[in-house]
Structure formats: structure tokens, C-alpha cells
Amino acid sequence: MTEQTAASPFGPAIPILRIFDEKLAYRHYLDGLGFTLAWEHRFEPGMPLYAEVARGDIRLHLSGHYGDGTPGTALWVPVGDVRALYGELTARFDVLGQRPGFEEHGPGGPGFTIGDPFGNHLRFAQVSEPDADLG
Secondary structure: OOOOOOOOOOOOOOOEEEOOOHHHHHHHHHHHOOOEEEEEEOOOOOOOOEEEEEEOOEEEEEEOOOOOOOOOOEEEEEOOOHHHHHHHHHOOHHHHOOOOOEEOOOOOOOEEEEEOOOOOEEEEEOOOOOOHHHO
16 A cells, blocks of 8 residues: 555556566566566456565556556666666566666766666666765
């Protein structure tokens, strides 16, 4: 259940990513990126998949429905130890079919980007402390 407070009636936003192949999506997000399947939904047998995957505090909805999400979406995902995550995920490069580069000075801090098979991109970054000299 989404956590809400009296100060804010809203919970965290959950991005919806468009997918076109369920098996490929699960291979990428579950086997490759280490997410777990939270739930699946279909309006009836043979209808497109709508599912939630989760890892830590991030939740993503994967949808095979036309109009849900736009291929090519980019998500910026803050992480506590981006180098450890990079090591974990690049060790799985055979599952992901890619080996992302690491940027020491990327937008929002050091990090890397992994694209999914549908053109969406997850940008994992470790938020840097502001430079004391910039004040």
C-alpha cells in the first residue's frame, strides 16, 4: 500500500513503462536488474499484461496496453551505493545483453544507464554532496 501522510495526501509516483514482450520484460527486469514481481493483472485471458515489479524503494509498472507509457522513457533512480550496484548489474551483463559505461560526473552524480529492450532507460545515480567551493 502506498504510504501517505496528513501533510501530503500523495504517495510516491510509480512510472508506467510500455513493454511489447512479457518474457523479454521479465528476463530484463527480474533476471537482469534483480526486481521481484509484486503482482500481475489482465482484464481477461489473452489481454495485455499490466504488472508491478519492485526492488528496494522503487516500484515500476510494466504495461502491454496501448497508450500506457511511451517507449523511450528515461527514469532517474537515486541509489545509495551506485558503484556496488554497477558491479552487481554488470556481472549480469549476459542476461541484460549489454555492459553499460560508468560516468564519474554524470547528471545528478556518478552513475550509469541501462536500457531495456523497449527503448526505456533507467539512469542509476548516487547523489553527490554539493561542492563546498560552489557555496
